[in-house]
Ligand SMILES: *[C@@H]1O[C@H](CO)[C@@H](O)[C@H](O)[C@H]1NC(C)=O
Ligand SMILES: *[C@@H]1O[C@H](CO)[C@@H](O)[C@H](O)[C@H]1NC(C)=O
Ligand SMILES: *[C@@H]1O[C@H](CO)[C@@H](O)[C@H](O)[C@H]1NC(C)=O
């Protein structure tokens with residue numbers, strides 16, 4: 332019989348307990364893991380040669396500013412008209428007589444998005460993709476001599492009657508400047524929308540020093556500029572907002588320094604639309620905010636952009652790893668059209684849902700179900716007020732929300748358009764930054780919301796409200812929390828349109844509804860503080876469900892967008908492999924052309940090693956998980972060594988000559 336001491340016994344018990352714990356955890360998590368659907372599930376069974384037709388051109392209806400002058404078509408980089416014509420500058424979508432892949436969340440129909448298809452050559456050909464090949468078939472463009480700022484200005488000028496303020500892009504003008512000593516910052520005054528003028532929207536691409544512009548980045552930028560700014564008669568103006576990491580460039584010390592940085596950091600064709608900032612600018616305007624780094628305060632530069640570029644009514648912030656596989660302008664217009672038609676009442680509650688038509692019916696059925704759960708009350712956004720300031724948004728038109736039959740806000744532009752469903756931060760369990768805020772009187776007790784990722788469209792009113800709070804009150808919340816929370820706190824209109832996303836691997840839809848939205852139907856969602864809101868574990872307790880959320884075509888850490896993009900553009904490890912299986916959302920014609928459905932993909936990484944914008948669980952969270960694992964390992968190893976060390980103690984100590992013999 333082995334003779335063990337009391338310390339060894341305690342250790343043995345500890346180790347047994349630890350291994351039991353590990354086994355139990357494994358069992359529990361394995362049980363919780365869902366079985367994915369078979370690979371390729373949902374791939375449409377198609378006839379060999381379905382009809383492929385050019386999709387009819389859809390125009391947004393312009394109901395709200397119908398008395399504004401009509402859009403005048405503009406021209407693309409080859410000087411050709413961007414209208415319904417087929418020409419080398421114009422991108423045309425296709426409709427194919429095959430079943431359309433079904434998104435797991437969101438809906439093309441509800442969003443008014445075309446169920447269209449495009450090959451990569453059709454999608455990006457007008458913008459130079461494939462122009463190094465014999466088969467290009469379009470007139471070539473000398474891209475480094477193209478001036479996208481000039482093209483945009485020309486378009487704006489042709490449409491000058493449509494806008495209240497027609498300030499063009501002035502490429503050499505440096506508008507950002509440091510805050511002056513004692514310079515006051517005031518709250519914005521809301522001006523009603525004028526029917527005779529179309530609103531102007533800035534598209535702000537977020538770039539940073541060190542970003543490598545690959546061919547795909549370039550064609551993506553050209554496509555988005557052409558299909559918004561040029562295609563929509565000057566309604567959009569695109570900019571590149573560049574984070575200059577090297578403060579020694581001193582871009583605000585002299586015009587020369589600034590222009591040198593523009594030349595060095597931005598590809599020549601986009602230099603005219605570049606706007607540069609560095610951390611010193613953010614510090615100067617927001618001295619009382621404890622950090623200005625992107626992860627925590629990605630909205631600060633956009634807030635300043637809103638402040639210094641007042642000719643715009645709205646500002647889309649888009650990341651460089653976003654891709655539209657269909658027409659970018661029509662996608663963005665569908666987002667704002669959807670948002671405009673939404674009533675204000677209960678909009679926050681609806682915006683938390685991962686809308687799945689199979690379970691929720693059409694979107695107005697979801698509205699009805701949420702309303703029933705809320706028993707006709709106004710929801711969170713109705714007359715909300717926090718302790719820190721007076722809301723600047725319009726007061727409800729009626730005292731009792733029950734007297735508003737979902738009419739308030741219909742036809743009004745949204746102040747914030749989120750690109751993903753929103754969540755109630757106070758109820759999130761393991762989101763790394765759920766308690767990151769400063770200057771809130773009620774502290775943790777202040778209701779806060781977040782919508783991931785940190786993209787979206789903000790009104791000037793909303794940006795200036797956040798700007799004021801940060802510059803004057805020293806009040807801040809985390810990146811993804813900023814715009815939704817300020818929108819709610821000020822009684823501004825917030826909408827998360829249910830745009831379509833796909834999954835790979837795919838999982839049973841009923842499980843997805845439960846994991847993203849929570850158990851039970853909409854009527855079962857009565858948790859105090861969250862009545863009528865979705866509250867799925869995949870969002871409120873993200874860690875165990877990362878294997879699900881990271882399978883979406885629109886999720887910050889998902890590899891699926893790259894898989895789609897690789898196969899569609901025939902790049903990456905499987906490029907040119909005709910037998911490689913395509914992601915189920917793509918369709919290959921008999922002549923070998925690969926078509927992609929109309930989607931917004933995020934992220935498509937061309938700069939694999941560069942991470943600049945915030946993502947979900949951040950470094951802190953990963954470090955703490957890593958730390959926990961390491962400390963358990965350290966304890967185990969230390970215990971084991973101690974146990975090993977004391978074993979020789981049961982034998983006679985080595986004699987001196989044994990030691991000599993060993994050395
Ligand atoms: C533009 O690119 C061509 C090659 O594609 C190069 O020869 C030329 O020098 C470039 N021009 C400028 C102004 O950069
Ligand atoms: C950018 O590209 C250059 C040249 O290909 C390469 O040397 C550099 O490492 C790249 N930078 C990053 C951050 O990937
Ligand atoms: C919203 O709920 C109230 C109270 O239950 C009800 O009277 C009203 O008809 C509902 N409206 C809609 C559009 O569902």
Ligand SMILES: *[C@@H]1O[C@H](CO)[C@@H](O)[C@H](O)[C@H]1NC(C)=O
Pocket residue numbers: 905908909910911912
């Ligand atoms: C092509 O793809 C198939 C299926 O994924 C794979 O089995 C095959 O090894 C690939 N061929 C090459 C040359 O990579």
